[in-house]
Amino acid sequence: MESLGEFEAAARSRLDPAYYDYFAGGAGDEVTLRANEAAFDRLALLPRVLRGAGKLQLDVTLLGSHAAMPVLVAPTAFHRLADPEGERATARAARTAETIMIVSMASTVAVEDVAAAAPGAELWFQLYIQPDPAFTETLVRRAEAAGCKALVVTVDSPTLGARARDRRNGFHDLPEGMYCENLRDGARVRPIVMSPELSWAHIDQLRDMTALPIALKGVAHPADARLALDHGVAALLVSNHGGRQLDTVPAAIDLLPDIVSAVGGAIPVLLDGGVRRGTDVLKALALGAAAVAVGRPVIWGLAADGERGAGRVLSLLRSEVERALTLCGCASIDELEPGMVRRAC
Ligand SMILES: Cc1cc2nc3c(=O)[nH]c(=O)nc-3n(C[C@H](O)[C@H](O)[C@H](O)COP(=O)(O)O)c2cc1C
């Protein structure tokens, strides 16, 4: 397969239509969902020439974790809906690609089992801070013990976005025998609580609870980016949750420049949402992202062909990044700068 679009088509033909809609869909009128990809297409790359580029260099170190390319696996829920091995397969694919997998708190394989399935994989853990601080602490300790190297706290979800496709399809619960294994608490599986009562005080409490670096996922407003610095956050992940939370938020790539400038280089800024081509990765990096993450593309690979499919999605993106970088006259991703991106229309 030559493009991520073909993986989506293959996945669609294999998935239960309600599960396909769950993975593909967004909130509200899906304005933001569409905008994420469209905004990349509205940006143009301005290549440099005759630069005597050296050996390609794609490696990045983020919060002390190494990735062999600036493309991470975004946290997405319910991988067992796409493949029986679920997050185990995803973690193995991420390990093969030598990149970081951000394990969703809503994974259908427990974080300990994800780690055990792919020894040596670089894992971060995505956390929805729970109103019960003791239960949040349980989750943090489990992630630490499983070897996760950072916490990615999702802050764009004070409540769940309105997903019309899921409502229409009646998709509300996982099928029989499938659970959010990180939410197991003795005999029961707790529901994930999305709470509007969370505040910066909860971030401070989390910082006191763990030595792991804390990234915030879903910061859109530059004022919140500045507050994040005051609260000792180690990285930001600019994201509109793939258009699944508040609809009509700007495209992720359009949010990036103001966040990068608010942060002023103090901490790394990552981005997810709509990255479908190596050229998209270059645009984000040129505009100041330290790395990007991909959500749906990995799910499409997984649904199309399990671990191998997810692995091919990541290797396809890698080769696209390599080719685009070379065509831009660059050897290293560090050579990308804002002057190489311009508004195309
Ligand atoms: C099916 C699905 C499930 C998701 N589950 C989570 C989740 O559990 N936690 C989270 O922080 N983000 C979740 N996200 C958002 C992703 O982390 C990411 O922000 C988004 O998918 C990026 O956009 P992309 O799919 O266009 O790459 C989910 C996204 C999708 C598509």
Ligand SMILES: O=C(O)C(=O)c1ccccc1
């Ligand atoms: O579907 C999602 O986008 C998501 O973030 C989520 C959150 C909790 C449980 C399952 C999925």
